[in-house]
Amino acid sequence: MDSAAPSLLRAASPADLRRVVAGWHAAAETVAFVPTMGALHDGHLRLVEQARLEARHVVTSIFVNPTQFAAHEDLGTYPRTLERDATLLAEAGCDLLYAPTASTMYPAGFATRIAMDGPALGLETDHRPHFFAGVAIVVAKLLNQAQADVALFGEKDYQQLRVITRLVADLDIPTRIVGVPTERDGQGLALSSRNAYLSEGELDIARRLNGRLAAAAARVRAGDPIDAVEQETGAALLVDGFASVDYVAVRDAETLNPLKAAVDRPMRILAAAWLGRTRLIDNMAA
Ligand SMILES: Nc1ncnc2c1ncn2[C@@H]1O[C@H](COP(=O)(O)OP(=O)(O)OP(=O)(O)O)[C@@H](O)[C@H]1O
Numbered sequence: 001m002d003s004a005a006p007s008l009l010r011a012a013s014p015a016d017l018r019r020v021v022a023g024w025h026a027a028a029e030t031v032a033f034v035p036t037m038g039a040l041h042d043g044h045l046r047l048v049e050q051a052r053l054e055a056r057h058v059v060t061s062i063f064v065n066p067t068q069f070a071a072h073e074d075l076g077t078y079p080r081t082l083e084r085d086a087t088l089l090a091e092a093g094c095d096l097l098y099a100p101t102a103s104t105m106y107p108a109g110f111a112t113r114i115a116m117d118g119p120a121l122g123l124e125t126d127h128r129p130h131f132f133a134g135v136a137i138v139v140a141k142l143l144n145q146a147q148a149d150v151a152l153f154g155e156k157d158y159q160q161l162r163v164i165t166r167l168v169a170d171l172d173i174p175t176r177i178v179g180v181p182t183e184r185d186g187q188g189l190a191l192s193s194r195n196a197y198l199s200e201g202e203l204d205i206a207r208r209l210n211g212r213l214a215a216a217a218a219r220v221r222a223g224d225p226i227d228a229v230e231q232e233t234g235a236a237l238l239v240d241g242f243a244s245v246d247y248v249a250v251r252d253a254e255t256l257n258p259l260k261a262a263v264d265r266p267m268r269i270l271a272a273a274w275l276g277r278t279r280l281i282d283n284m285a286a
């Protein structure tokens with residue numbers, strides 16, 4: 001373990017991570033955990049900020065998890081900016097950066113899989129069938145390794161948040177899960193590491209997504225038929241310039257079950273669409 005950036009501890013093995021966390025717990029000090037894949041932006045720093053309100057110490061992990069990428073996806077080109085990330089984390093008041101290697105997380109002979117139904121069905125799974133198995137295994141491992149009191153995840157990845165909440169309940173993992181609202185730029189674009197792939201022209205188009213979802217959410221609340229809203233919003237995104245739309249879907253906000261008509265419990269509208277070779281997701285309350 002060393003401490004390159006000011007007052008930021010570092011760990012690369014579960015044993016080192018646990019030793020530090022156990023020390024804090026022995027002093028009756030609470031610990032919050034922010035799992036990430038790095039290439040940090042203000043959305044991640046918002047999670048760290050919230051984490052500081054939830055606990056005395058903050059641990060952030062950076063691990064670009066190979067099991068949640070399909071062979072044709074962007075594992076090889078995913079932005080990696082570890083030293084810049086470390087500086088940002090130190091400035092944001094994070095106490096410890098945990099950055100394990102792939103062989104630490106998945107040593108030779110690794111043989112465990114987690115299959116999930118419920119909120120993992122449909123939406124992202126229809127287009128990234130490998131995705132939640134990869135997220136579930138890595139998050140279960142990270143939460144076991146960190147032994148934190150609370151872990152924070154962004155609503156930007158809303159289905160992921162619901163899946164992780166279910167996973168932690170189902171596996172009796174004693175870490176409280178907190179969802180953090182989506183951080184957006186001045187024009188409403190959800191901050192995302194993958195925005196770095198977009199050209200200026202593509203950014204202009206990307207910034208239309210949140211407005212389309214806000215208009216769709218208002219229509220759903222006003223009682224417009226859900227299937228018409230979903231279909232017309234998808235068509236509008238294509239007119240805006242998106243290359244293709246994976247889904248626009250209105251769901252029960254907690255279970256993510258499909259809805260035939262508006263209900264008087266919280267609903268969520270979720271979308272995924274492509275700009276060139278970049279896939280963007282966004283969602284909001286409906
Ligand atoms: N704009 C945002 N607002 C709030 N939380 C966010 C935002 N972007 C990402 N997060 C959260 O940060 C955590 C780490 O996400 P990740 O490292 O995958 O970043 P990302 O920007 O979502 O990257 P990607 O472009 O791969 O989706 C997740 O819990 C994610 O939901």
Ligand SMILES: CC(C)(CO)[C@@H](O)C(=O)[O-]
Binds near residue numbers: 035036063135160
């Ligand atoms: C939760 C997560 C860190 C698991 O790799 C990742 O899916 C992410 O950054 O959203």
Ligand code: BAL
Binds near residue numbers: 068
């Ligand atoms: N933010 C979710 C991670 C992924 O898309 O792989």
